[in-house]
Each structure stands twice: as C-alpha cells, then as structure tokens.
Amino acid sequence: MTDILNELSWRGLVAESTDRDALRDHLAAGPVTFYVGFDPTAPSLHFGNLVQLIVAGHLQRAGHRPLILVGGSTGLIGDPKDSGERTLNSKEVVAGWVEKIRGQVSKYVDFEGPAAATVVNNLDWTGTVPVLDFLRDIGKHFPVNRMLARDVVRNRLEAGISYTEFSYVLLQSFDYLELFRRHGCTLQFGGSDQWGNITAGVELIRRSTGDRVHALATPLLTKADGTKFGKTESGTVWLDPQMTSPYAFHQFFLNAEDAKVIEYLKVFSPRSAEEIDELAKATEERPHERRAQRALADDVTDFVHSRRAREAAEAAAAALFGRADLADLDEETLTGVVAEVGGGEVASADGELPGVVDVLEASGVVASKSAARRTIAEGGAYLNNEKVTDPDAKVTDAALLHGRYLIARRGRKTVGAVTIRR
Known part of the structure; x- marks a missing residue:
C-alpha cells in the first residue's frame, strides 16, 4: 500500500482529519474498512458528491474496503441547512431515489477482489430500532449544549429549527456506530460541511465502546472569488x-x-503530478490555449459519462459554432444542446412552419423581429449554420433537425435553439 494520505493531501482532498499521524499509521497497517454516505434528497447525485466518490476510489485502489451508504432513513429527515427547514419527501419518493442513487454510486467502486465494495442502506438498522431504545442507547451520549453549539443549529435558532432536523446528527452518528459493529468500519469521510456530524460519530463510538476510530473531511471547492463551485446559471x-x-x-x-483549474485537476483528474505541473505551466504561459480546461473537462466527462459521450459533446460544441455539421448529431446529444443553450418553442399553424424571422426572435439571439431583419440584412444570421439571406423565407421540413429542432446563431458566438411544436 502507498501512503494514501499523502496522495489525498497533495490532491487537495483533505481539509480536516482526526489525529493525522494516527490515521496515517492506521491506513498503513490496513486494510481499513471505510464509509461515505449519500442522502437521497433528489433523484440523482450532483457534482459535489463526485468528490467523495473520487476519494472512495483512491482509498479502494490503495487496498481499503468501501462501504457506500445510501441514506434511506436519513434521507427522510435531511441534514439541517442554514437557509431553513427542508421539505420532507414521502417514504415512497425517497425509496425510489435510494434505488436510483444505489445504481449511480455502484459505477465508481469495484465490487470484486479483496477490497470489494458494499452498498448499505441505513434504513436497514434505523427502521427497526424502538424509539425508547434509541433515546436511551444513543441520545444519552449527546449533550444538548454541544448540539446547540453546532454552527448550523446556532444559525437557525432565531428563525427556528425542528426537533426532526436538530436530531439528524444522532442518526448519522448511529450509522457510524452500526457500521463499526457490523463491518469493522473505522474511517468515515465526507465534505467539510459534514465535519460536525462525522466527529460526533467518532465520539459516539468512543463513548459507547471505548474504541478509537478515525475521520477526515474534504474541502468545499470554491471559485476564485470564494463562492461555491458547482452550479451553472441553470442550476445544479x-x-x-x-x-x-x-x-x-x-x-x-x-x-x-x-486561477482554479489546476486545483480542480488535482481533485477530479487521475493525471500524475508531473502531468498536472506541465498543464499548470501551460496555463501560466499560454492561458489562451486552455489546455488545462480541456484536460479537466475531458477527464471528468470520461469518468462520469464515457469517452463516447464526451466525444459526442465535443462534436456538438463544434457543430454549434459552425465547425461541423449539426445534422451529424444524434437526437440525445442534440436534445442536451437545446436544453443548455436555451431558446423557445414555436407552434406551426395549420401545418405551416414559421418564418425565419420568427425563429430568430424565438431563439433569443435577437430581441425582436425588426432586430432579426436587421441582422439578416447585415449578413449575421444563421439557421443550422446556413446563412439566412431572405427575411421573408419560411422554414422547411428538410431544415428541421430530428424533425423538430432549429439552431439559430447571430454572428460567431450568440447561439439559441427553437423547438417546433406541431
């Protein structure tokens, strides 16, 4: 086994840990059974969860055994947020999301060999515990004054926080205790926003059994201005x-x-330190080439989707700006492009397709029909990368991509899409 803690550290994947030297010794003496958890609060994992899956992969390749927890019980409650109470989802909805996320996480770990992964659901143990036993055996170890001191709880006290969300830390801590008892799990990790919950589990095991276990947290990634990195203008x-x-x-x-791309490469890319250093040098000396950004986008898309999906995405980007044929894009890829670039719908009236001016306006690349006519006159209007020269022309069936889409462009860079509704 390599010194996996050093590997995680140089990649910027360690923000907090329990006793660093003790953790290093524990990992070196391995194999260690570790766990990371994901609550099904949506039908899919998101970009932020990917960091934890990458850490799990690094640890497994170093010989350690993953337990990937999907929170069938904690997902019914929800970790408290600074912004206010969560909306509770039904048991049926959460159960469906559990299955979807179980399938997602299974892509990122290996289920064969001496370090084979296991996916677990905390509803299996939490759902059968009588409430009195839980309060006596678990709640007894949680001083309320310490729970009130947690940042998120303190921030919520004035506006109010339900007992349901206040007690979430007990449930997550109970998970660590149960996985310690059932699987010999001695390491939990998660995002740094979970550090209070994670260390509470470490303390519960110490108080309940007298044993010492370990924890670490990954940093929350930010943009250069300090804001969270992980959302587009359209959302998660x-x-x-x-x-x-x-x-x-x-x-x-x-x-x-x-300013941040090298940091992201260390986290998300499997490239070596030497390769990343070379990309850092290229970014500093020739930033216009954007080599590091292309490496990052390619590596992460290959990892999450596939090389084929990434190549289709690259082909779509080229076609969108006139460097390839839009007609060559498959329907799934083109549908994704239309959703991303935005635009609108235009209904065909009595089977008659709209005029090019209507399409340009509906796509959002121009503000009005008069602006569309002006753009056409100036030679800057395109539909499906074909220059529009006649402002009175109508769209034809042959022009529709996959029978319903049109890509509009003004000049070289302003792009929108229109879906024809019949």
Missing part, C-alpha cells in the same frame, strides 16, 4: 445525463477559471 450540475446532459457537463468544466 447533476451526474444523471437526463438531468445534466454530457454536453452541458463538459461545458461546465471547460469554463473553469484559470
């Missing part, structure tokens, strides 16, 4: 290709800032 970056298309996913990483 999901791992499910039906919720965030491979095209949008690839574009998101392609737009990483020069």
Whole structure:
C-alpha cells in the first residue's frame, strides 16, 4: 500500500482529519474498512458528491474496503441547512431515489477482489430500532449544549429549527456506530460541511465502546472569488445525463477559471503530478490555449459519462459554432444542446412552419423581429449554420433537425435553439 494520505493531501482532498499521524499509521497497517454516505434528497447525485466518490476510489485502489451508504432513513429527515427547514419527501419518493442513487454510486467502486465494495442502506438498522431504545442507547451520549453549539443549529435558532432536523446528527452518528459493529468500519469521510456530524460519530463510538476510530473531511471547492463551485446559471450540475446532459457537463468544466483549474485537476483528474505541473505551466504561459480546461473537462466527462459521450459533446460544441455539421448529431446529444443553450418553442399553424424571422426572435439571439431583419440584412444570421439571406423565407421540413429542432446563431458566438411544436 502507498501512503494514501499523502496522495489525498497533495490532491487537495483533505481539509480536516482526526489525529493525522494516527490515521496515517492506521491506513498503513490496513486494510481499513471505510464509509461515505449519500442522502437521497433528489433523484440523482450532483457534482459535489463526485468528490467523495473520487476519494472512495483512491482509498479502494490503495487496498481499503468501501462501504457506500445510501441514506434511506436519513434521507427522510435531511441534514439541517442554514437557509431553513427542508421539505420532507414521502417514504415512497425517497425509496425510489435510494434505488436510483444505489445504481449511480455502484459505477465508481469495484465490487470484486479483496477490497470489494458494499452498498448499505441505513434504513436497514434505523427502521427497526424502538424509539425508547434509541433515546436511551444513543441520545444519552449527546449533550444538548454541544448540539446547540453546532454552527448550523446556532444559525437557525432565531428563525427556528425542528426537533426532526436538530436530531439528524444522532442518526448519522448511529450509522457510524452500526457500521463499526457490523463491518469493522473505522474511517468515515465526507465534505467539510459534514465535519460536525462525522466527529460526533467518532465520539459516539468512543463513548459507547471505548474504541478509537478515525475521520477526515474534504474541502468545499470554491471559485476564485470564494463562492461555491458547482452550479451553472441553470442550476445544479447533476451526474444523471437526463438531468445534466454530457454536453452541458463538459461545458461546465471547460469554463473553469484559470486561477482554479489546476486545483480542480488535482481533485477530479487521475493525471500524475508531473502531468498536472506541465498543464499548470501551460496555463501560466499560454492561458489562451486552455489546455488545462480541456484536460479537466475531458477527464471528468470520461469518468462520469464515457469517452463516447464526451466525444459526442465535443462534436456538438463544434457543430454549434459552425465547425461541423449539426445534422451529424444524434437526437440525445442534440436534445442536451437545446436544453443548455436555451431558446423557445414555436407552434406551426395549420401545418405551416414559421418564418425565419420568427425563429430568430424565438431563439433569443435577437430581441425582436425588426432586430432579426436587421441582422439578416447585415449578413449575421444563421439557421443550422446556413446563412439566412431572405427575411421573408419560411422554414422547411428538410431544415428541421430530428424533425423538430432549429439552431439559430447571430454572428460567431450568440447561439439559441427553437423547438417546433406541431
């Protein structure tokens, strides 16, 4: 086994840990059984969860055994947020999301060999515990004054926090205790926003059994201005290709800032230190080439979706700006492009397709029909990369991509889409 803690550290994947030297010795003496948990609060994992899956992969390749927890019980409650109470989802909805996320996490760990992974659901043990036993055996170890001191609880006290969310830390701590008892799990990790919950589990095991276990937390990634990195203007970056298309996913990483792209490469890319150092030098000396951004976008999209999906996303980007044929894009890829670039719908009236001016306006690349006519006159209007020269022309069936889409462009860079509704 390599010194996996050093590997995680140089990649910027360790923000907090319990006794660092003791943890290093524990990992070196391995194999260690570790766990990381994901609550099903949506039908898909998102970009932020990917960091934890990458850490799990690093640890497994170093010979350690993953337990990937999908929170069938904690997902019914929800970890408290600074912004206010969560809306509770029904048991049926959460159960469905558990199965979807179980399938997602299974892509990122190996289920064979001496370090084979196991996916667990905390509803299996929490759902059968009588409430009195839980309060006596678990609640007894949680001083209320310490729970009130947690940042998120303190921030919520004035506006109010339900007992349901206040007690979430007990449930997550109970998970660590049960996995310690059932599987010999001695390491939990998660995002640094979970550090209070994670260390509470370490303390519960010490108080309940007298044993010493370990924890670490990964940093929350930020943009250069300190704001959270992980959302586009249209919202969360999901791992499910039906919720965030491979095209949008690839574009998101392609737009990483020069000041942060090397940091993101260390986290998300399997490239060596030498390769990343070379990309850092290229970014400093020739930032216009955006080599590091392309490497980042390619590596992460290959990892989450596939090389084929990434190549389709690259082909879509080229076609969108006139460097390839839009007609060559498959329907799934083009649908993702349309969703990402935005635009509108135009209904055909009595089977008659709209005029090019109506399409340009509906796509959003111009503000009005008069602006569309002006753009056409100036030679800057395109539909499906074909220059529009006649402002009175009508769209034809032959022009529709996959029978319903049109890509509009003004000049070289302003792009929109229209869906024809019949």
